[in-house]
Amino acid sequence: MDINKIFGAFNSSSRDEGNWNYYQQPSPITVDEDHPRYFIKMFTKMVINYTGYSDKIIDFFGSADPELDVKNVKRAGECMLYERAYEYITKIDLHDEYHVKIMFQEKDFKLKEALNKTLFYFEREEEYEKCAFLKKYLDFLNFSS
Numbered sequence: 001m002d003i004n005k006i007f008g009a010f011n012s013s014s015r016d017e018g019n020w021n022y023y024q025q026p027s028p029i030t031v032d033e034d035h036p037r038y039f040i041k042m043f044t045k046m047v048i049n050y051t052g053y054s055d056k057i058i059d060f061f062g063s064a065d066p067e068l069d070v071k072n073v074k075r076a077g078e079c080m081l082y083e084r085a086y087e088y089i090t091k092i093d094l095h096d097e098y099h100v101k102i103m104f105q106e107k108d109f110k111l112k113e114a115l116n117k118t119l120f121y122f123e124r125e126e127e128y129e130k131c132a133f134l135k136k137y138l139d140f141l142n143f144s145s
Helices: 003-008 036-064 070-089 097-105 109-124 128-140
Strands: none
Touching: 036 070, 036 097, 036 109, 070 109, 070 128, 109 128
16 A cells, blocks of 8 residues: 555645655564464463453343343353363473473463362363363473362
């Protein structure tokens, strides 16, 4: 898109002269969606953000529509969230030195909280294979649960 052509369409000779590069948008930041840091950050962000905002959003919609089955909406939302978050964390390979390095760089209380909340969810759902997988990550990072 050329800003000079846009201004030229309005027959404004004062605007179609000069350099209008400052109107151009900066190039978007490229995100590598196959990077272990991306997987860890997405896992953590999804779990932490959902648990912080889900009740407020569901209550808002519940008050807007009294016939809405808030309990089922919350259950479906949790299921979708934790399944998707689990997909991200399973992409971390503990046998890959680079993945391990990144995982330890991202080791913080938010990651621990996200792992524990996800583990707790899958315990309630009795998906013990997923629990064992998450526990392996908690132990690997020396988080005490």
